[in-house]
Amino acid sequence: MPETQSSQKVQEFKTFVKANPFVLKKVKRGEKTLQELFEEWMLFGEDDQTWFDDEEDQGEKEATTADKSNKVAGMLSAIKQMNLDEVQKGIEQFSGAVYSIQEVLSQFRSKPKQQAPYIHSHSPFPFRHD
Template sequence: MTQKKLHPSVLKFKEFVKNNPHIIQEVRKGKATWQELYEDWYLLGEDDGRWETLGAETENESKKNSESKGDFMTNILEAIKKMDANQMQSHLNNLSQAVGAVQGLLAQFQGTAGGGTPVKPPEAPKNPFSFRQD
């Protein structure tokens, strides 16, 4: 199998990327392309400050994500601590009564069909088994 021999600068760039994995994350997130990064690396060199800021941005984003998750859980726990059990019971009772009223209203409308006459369910025979006596 024949392999293409890469230019020495490309090999150096690949080594640079291996030593700085945060650059790979930048490409995967779509913030930069390999071509852009290679050109910047070729023109600016490995010691440029840009390479340090790329890693810092990735770390800051991960810290923000973990902090926002922690803040959400903290807010939920604080809200639960501040709840008054009696007040919650009162709200649940009111909600239950409202649902019951809606169900009654729906049952009332379903019970009437057309001209306002209530629909009666078909009556079952009084004796489902008719035995004849001989």
């Protein structure tokens, strides 16, 4: 490529990157170098779907992160609104109920039956002589 055409392509790539900053995410994560991105841009062009797949993936990651932070914030606000004395009472009642259930179950458990001693004659045959 002549020098002017090469520098023109570099300028076009810079414009593409400025318009689509998500392209540089792979460079920042260390997955690709800027040279590799430039070469892909030269091969595939700026309209290739691979550029926009990265943008969608990034959008999904950001949405997932936002959902998680909203859930955490909701949990924290719920914890702040809890009356700890009420929670303690509830735990004590639950513990008492579990203990009561264990007591009832232990009463219903049958102790293992002891087998009656096996009484038989010294004869190896199961029938009796008349």
